[in-house]
Amino acid sequence: MDAASRSCARSHTRRLCCSAENSWRPAASSRSPFTTPPQDDDTNQTRFAIVDRGTAAKPGPGLTKASLAFIGAHKPGSLVHALTCFSERGINLTRLDSRPVPNQPWQYRFYVDFEISDPHAASEALKALEEEATEVKLFGSYPAAE
Numbered sequence: 622m623d624a625a626s627r628s629c630a631r632s633h634t635r636r637l638c639c640s641a642e643n644s645w646r647p648a649a650s651s652r653s654p655f656t657t658p659p660q661d662d663d664t665n666q667t668r669f670a671i672v673d674r675g676t677a678a679k680p681g682p683g684l685t686k687a688s689l690a691f692i693g694a695h696k697p698g699s700l701v702h703a704l705t706c707f708s709e710r711g712i713n714l715t716r717l718d719s720r721p722v723p724n725q726p727w728q729y730r731f732y733v734d735f736e737i738s739d740p741h742a743a744s745e746a747l748k749a750l751e752e753e754a755t756e757v758k759l760f761g762s763y764p765a766a767e
Contacts, residue, residue, distance in 0.1 A: 677761040680743035684762035687743065688734045691754040695728060706749035707735060710742040737762060
């Protein structure tokens, strides 16, 4: 066992380990469905992580960015109304993407990242968005990268 594998085996926070030779194996305490690497290119330099579900951090002190997804109501102007929840409170969006909702024609899920300069305003925007959208999922709040 190489040094990287020993280090990974000692780590209780990792679910899946990879040695320097790119040989994947589940960690001892793994609930991972992966028995092979989640990629198919041996020259791939991307690192993969398994993230456990947990309670999403709501906007608060020290957390300067947040990520969420929402599905707007299927009616004219629903996206404008959803985005107004942020603009009325002076919240800057740093990312807005859309993806079709599987098995729901003409429905789209919007992914949003936004800056948190005022945690109270951000919380109010989330409450307003929940009233405008049919579904809201806060992924979490976190300190922005420097």
